[in-house]
Each structure stands twice: as C-alpha cells, then as structure tokens.
Amino acid sequence: MGDPQPIHVEPLFATPLVIDWPAELAARLPSLAMAIGRRGSSLASSVDVPPLVTYVRSLASRMTEDVARAGRSIDWRISVTSRTAEDRHAVPIDPIYDAFWQALYIVEDGGADGRMILADPRLPSPMMEMPDLRLRMQRGRDVSLYAPDIAIPVTAGTLLMMPGWMQGRWHPPSGPGQRSLLTMAIVAPLVG
Numbered sequence: 542m543g544d545p546q547p548i549h550v551e552p553l554f555a556t557p558l559v560i561d562w563p564a565e566l567a568a569r570l571p572s573l574a575m576a577i578g579r580r581g582s583s584l585a586s587s588v589d590v591p592p593l594v595t596y597v598r599s600l601a602s603r604m605t606e607d608v609a610r611a612g613r614s615i616d617w618r619i620s621v622t623s624r625t626a627e628d629r630h631a632v633p634i635d636p637i638y639d640a641f642w643q644a645l646y647i648v649e650d651g652g653a654d655g656r657m658i659l660a661d662p663r664l665p666s667p668m669m670e671m672p673d674l675r676l677r678m679q680r681g682r683d684v685s686l687y688a689p690d691i692a693i694p695v696t697a698g699t700l701l702m703m704p705g706w707m708q709g710r711w712h713p714p715s716g717p718g719q720r721s722l723l724t725m726a727i728v729a730p731l732v733g
Contacts, residue, residue, distance in 0.1 A: 556661060559604060559702040560693065563596055566646075567698050574649045577623040577721045593723070594619050597644045600702060601727050605641065618728040623648075624711075626720035631710040634659075634724065640705030642727035647711075650697045651718035657701060659709040660690040702727075 569592065576590075598617045607613050624632050634657075637643050645657065690709070693701070705726065713720035 556704060556707070557604065558659070558693075559600065559700075561600065561700040561702070562698050563700055566593055566596060566700075569593070570648055570697055573723070574719065574721060577625065577648060577719075577723075590621055590723075593646060594621065594725070597646075597700070597702070597725055597727065600644075600700075601642050604702065605729075615729050618730055620726045620728075622724050622726075624722050624724060626711070626713045631658075631712045632722065634707075634709040634711060636708045637705040637726045639728055640726040641729045642702055643705045643707065644700060644702040644725040644727060645711070646701075646723040646725070647695050647697050647699045648721045648723060649719050650695070651714055651716050651720055654694050654696055655711065655713040655720070657693045657695045657709060657711050658690050659693065659701075659703065659707055661707070 573590070573593075597619060601617050602615060605615060607615060626632050634643075634645065647655070695701070695711070711722055
C-alpha cells in the first residue's frame with residue numbers, strides 16, 4: 542500500500558500576543574524611570590503615565606471585538622503598577638483574572654536585552670492524563686508544536702499585551718542599573 546500521505550495539522554487554539562515598540566512613548570522612558578524611582582509602585586501622579594494609558598486603551602480597542610454589540614466602543618478601565626527587579630531576580634507576572642487584557646511595558650533594562658517568559662496554563666489533555674504520551678505531528682513550516690512556555694526577547698520600550706489570564710516572568714539582564722516595568726490590568730466593565 543505504500544507510505545501513508547502526510548497529515549496536515551492545524552492548531553485548534555490560538556492565544557493572542559501583541560508585541561509593539563511605540564515610538565511616540567520612547568521619549569518618556571527616562572521620566573517614567575525617575576517616577577518609578579521616586580514613587581515606587583504608585584504612579585498615579587506621574588505626567589508620563591496618561592499617554593501610555595491612552596496608547597494601551599487604543600491598542601486594546603483595536604485588538605478586541607464586541608460581537609454582541611457591533612460598533613460599540615469599550616470603556617476600558619486601566620490600572621498601572623510598577624515593578625522593579627530586585628537583585629536581578631526574575632519578576633513574576635501573575636495572571637489578572639478580572640482583566641480581559643494585561644499589558645507589560647519595559648521601562649528600564651540596564652541597556653541590555655532581557656527576556657519575557659510567557660506560560661500557557663492550558664496543557665493538552667493527553668499530556669495531563671498520560672504524561673509519557675505526546676501528539677505525533679509532522680514538523681513543517683506551517684505546523685506549530687505545543688510548548689508550555691515561550692521566551693521573547695525584550696528591551697526598554699517593548700510593550701506586550703496578552704490575555705489577562707496569562708502568566709509568566711520577566712528575566713532582566715544582569716549588570717549595573719535599575720530594571721523596571723509597568724504592568725497594566727485592562728478591564729472591560731460589565732454591562733447589563
């Protein structure tokens with residue numbers, strides 16, 4: 542009968558991840574860094590935060606569709622928190638379950654490249670039930686294999702936006718200088 546024909550496999554689920562380097566915000570990085578140094582995690586009074594929030598709100602609106610109310614704009618509620626890497630340790634990125642989106646903005650990286658590790662908590666069911674079994678897939682240019690986490694290189698000025706339920710950790714580079722990032726919970730208010 543011969544060799545069987547290869548089977549084309551398409552991934553069933555996709556997790557959106559937006560990676561952006563907004564040029565209009567790059568000039569604000571030094572003053573954001575100073576604000577983080579002065580105020581710690583409270584950034585409400587920094588004049589550099591509103592343009593970032595406006596940009597993230599616009600990005601969330603472009604990336605979201607309200608299928609129940611076509612054409613309706615979503616009044617996103619965004620809260621911003623700063624995080625600083627202590628002693629060059631990884632900074633955990635916890636899921637924000639009440640947020641539709643979560644955004645991460647690298648403010649300071651010490652002038653070197655770091656990496657963001659994002660973890661997908663949804664394991665394929667065969668791996669949970671039978672840890673020694675794996676799905677057999679033909680490796681090809683269009684086929685994606687499941688990986689529980691992914692490493693993304695990030696530098697100062699990188700903006701990542703992902704579903705609020707995702708988790709991960711930021712590994713800043715080692716060396717002198719402060720390392721900080723802003724996390725933003727992007728919540729869509731419930732409508733009755």
